[in-house]
Amino acid sequence: MxxxxxxxxxxEVADIDxxxxxxxxxxYEALRQALKTFEPEALVAMVKASGLRGxxxxxxxxxxxxxxxxxxxxxxxLVVNSDEAEPGTFKDRELIEKNPHQLIEGMIxxxxxxxxxxxxxxxxxxxxxxxxQLVRAVDEAYASGYLGDNILGSGFHLHxxxxxxxxxxxxxxxxxxxxxxxxxxxxxxxxxxxxxxxGLYGMPTIVNNVETIVNLPPLVTEGPEWYKSxxxxxxxxxxxxxxxxxxxxxxxYEIPLGTPLRSLIEDYAGGMLPGRTIKxxxxxxxxxxxxxxxxxxxxxxxxxxxxxxxxxxxxxxxVLDDETCIVKASARLAKFYREExxxxxTPCREGTYWMTDVLDRIEAGLGxxxxxxxxxxxxxxxxxxxxxxxxxASLGFMVSAVKHFRDEFEAHVREHTCPVGxxxxxxxxx
Amino acid sequence: MKPQWQEWAKELKTExxxxxxxxxxxxxxxxxxxxxxxxxxLHDAAMLLGLSDQxxxxxxxxxxxxxxxxxxxxxxxxxxxxSCMLAGSDELMHRLEIKLGIKEGQTTADKAFTLLEAECLxxxxxxxxxxxxxxxxxxxxxxxxxxxxxxxxPS
Numbered sequence: 001m002x003x004x005x006x007x008x009x010x011x012e013v014a015d016i017d018x019x020x021x022x023x024x025x026x027x028y029e030a031l032r033q034a035l036k037t038f039e040p041e042a043l044v045a046m047v048k049a050s051g052l053r054g055x056x057x058x059x060x061x062x063x064x065x066x067x068x069x070x071x072x073x074x075x076x077x078l079v080v081n082s083d084e085a086e087p088g089t090f091k092d093r094e095l096i097e098k099n100p101h102q103l104i105e106g107m108i109x110x111x112x113x114x115x116x117x118x119x120x121x122x123x124x125x126x127x128x129x130x131x132x133q134l135v136r137a138v139d140e141a142y143a144s145g146y147l148g149d150n151i152l153g154s155g156f157h158l159h160x161x162x163x164x165x166x167x168x169x170x171x172x173x174x175x176x177x178x179x180x181x182x183x184x185x186x187x188x189x190x191x192x193x194x195x196x197x198x199g200l201y202g203m204p205t206i207v208n209n210v211e212t213i214v215n216l217p218p219l220v221t222e223g224p225e226w227y228k229s230x231x232x233x234x235x236x237x238x239x240x241x242x243x244x245x246x247x248x249x250x251x252x253y254e255i256p257l258g259t260p261l262r263s264l265i266e267d268y269a270g271g272m273l274p275g276r277t278i279k280x281x282x283x284x285x286x287x288x289x290x291x292x293x294x295x296x297x298x299x300x301x302x303x304x305x306x307x308x309x310x311x312x313x314x315x316x317x318x319v320l321d322d323e324t325c326i327v328k329a330s331a332r333l334a335k336f337y338r339e340e341x342x343x344x345x346t347p348c349r350e351g352t353y354w355m356t357d358v359l360d361r362i363e364a365g366l367g368x369x370x371x372x373x374x375x376x377x378x379x380x381x382x383x384x385x386x387x388x389x390x391x392x393a394s395l396g397f398m399v400s401a402v403k404h405f406r407d408e409f410e411a412h413v414r415e416h417t418c419p420v421g422x423x424x425x426x427x428x429x430x
Numbered sequence: 431m432k433p434q435w436q437e438w439a440k441e442l443k444t445e446x447x448x449x450x451x452x453x454x455x456x457x458x459x460x461x462x463x464x465x466x467x468x469x470x471x472l473h474d475a476a477m478l479l480g481l482s483d484q485x486x487x488x489x490x491x492x493x494x495x496x497x498x499x500x501x502x503x504x505x506x507x508x509x510x511x512x513s514c515m516l517a518g519s520d521e522l523m524h525r526l527e528i529k530l531g532i533k534e535g536q537t538t539a540d541k542a543f544t545l546l547e548a549e550c551l552x553x554x555x556x557x558x559x560x561x562x563x564x565x566x567x568x569x570x571x572x573x574x575x576x577x578x579x580x581x582x583x584p585s
Contacts, residue, residue: 084552086550087512087550087554088511088512088513089552090553090554092552125458125493125564126507126548126552126564127552128561128563128565129565163454163455164455164458165454165493166454166458166493166494166495167493167495167496168494180454182451183448183449183451183452183453185488185492186492186493201447201448242554243555244516244554244557245513250554250555250556251555318512318554320516321516328515329512336511340549342492
């Protein structure tokens with residue numbers, strides 16, 4: 001367990017969402033330091049040197065992404081993605097509700113580094129409290145001279161606005177987010193060009209996740225060597241893991257990357273509920289393949305989780321127990337992707353629809369012998385054939401579930417019943 | 431069209447480099463005041479921002495939080511995500527349906543409640559959870575769903 005927090009600072013400091021409390025605990029000192037002692041390029045180099053990787057799911061090195069901005073004199077935008085909606089992930093919600101000033105401070109530092117003078121936070125529509133917290137914190141930051149013209153006498157100016165989404169998971173995909181921010185349907189754009197070249201209003205734009213940006217203030221004050229002293233060589237630093245499911249203490253935990261999955265579940269999240277054992281774990285949000293109970297010693301860093309056959313993704317860790325029906329879990333996630341598919345491309349729109357349909361009938365005990373092959377065939381017709389990552393994301397759990405728990409799927413079809421829930425299904429709508 | 435809608439539109443248009451970006455905030459603001467967005471309201475929003483009716487309809491219908499039918503005073507979103515499912519969200523929804531005498535997607539006859547399914551609300555630490563007028567509640571004990579219904583909401 002941690003004795004000091006760098007991201008989830010609200011765990012040790014009460015009311016750190018208030019500006020005076022944040023300032024009393026060193027808030028906006030990193031900004032002063034950055035503006036006074038760093039040239040913008042030096043900040044980008046520092047972020048590169050730290051090895052910080054994007055925490056939204058893809059894990060792309062942040063400093064490298066910043067380096068993609070063309071040096072052509074066009075104005076640039078920083079957009080922070082707070083459209084958190086990946087099932088199992090709830091870290092950004094806590095950060096914006098409980099520690100909004102650290103995000104704003106990180107955004108000012110990042111904007112200074114990439115020479116952006118306009119920045120947006122795209123906040124998920126369902127996060128009404130988080131949105132209000134952000135708006136209040138931004139107002140406080142303006143009133144105290146952290147935002148606006150000539151910030152802290154440095155000559156640097158930045159305008160920051162909070163933009164509220166209106167209910168669409170796909171807007172967490174960066175190009176769909178930009179479409180939404182431009183007042184359109186959240187349909188993803190064709191890439192390339194990537195946002196760094198042509199993003200918001202066609203201008204060079206960096207889209208970063210909330211947690212990524214919240215790393216900036218401690219990075220400035222503690223330095224890249226400190227960051228690299230935690231985690232592994234390729235996955236340095238700290239990560240917030242959101243743990244939910246059948247554990248004693250669901251919640252957000254700040255861990256050094258490379259912490260074993262077993263330790264996250266047992267030491268941080270208090271272990272399994274009484275009498276329950278682990279069936280499998282989704283380590284990085286609903287879009288990634290499951291890890292089995294035999295893989296609990298997997299270190300939670302990008303490379304190790306990938307080697308184990310899954311992905312660290314957004315860090316949304318859902319723990320499924322021995323009483324969970326794997327078919328029902330698969331059906332529930334498939335339905336999520338069906339609902340959230342933007343409908344623009346056929347493999348995703350139709351594929352997630354049929355996948356949900358087939359999984360539902362297997363779960364209801366009405367499956368046919370051919371259904372498993374059909375499921376995998378549908379998956380094959382989605383995989384790698386969609387316009388954006390949502391289609392592929394719908395497959396991770398289902399395909400791995402069929403691979404590791406094939407018996408359970410087959411038993412549903414053969415016995416017309418759920419072997420785990422011991423529930424006999426005699427009608428479709430019982 | 432209400433007189434203040436014009437002020438809102440004018441104000442929002444100056445906030446963004448391009449007027450289209452004012453559409454989502456304007457729809458949020460109008461819905462907040464009116465409760466929902468009728469076809470006529472969408473037409474007015476289109477006029478105010480110089481957009482076509484079809485464009486505004488297409489955007490409004492994309493996002494689940496824009497209500498294109500009247501809703502109750504309290505809109506309940508029950509999270510049906512996997513983590514909430516593991517904590518009993520299906521039973522929670524079932525009990526709310528019985529208690530309110532409506533099915534998911536419907537509004538009570540007295541227009542007091544609308545009951546909706548939500549995809550993962552990103553609050554798995556308080557599963558099973560729900561939002562009442564977008565305010566989080568959870569974990570909701572399955573034997574105390576009444577608490578959710580008696581929640582005070584500002585009128």
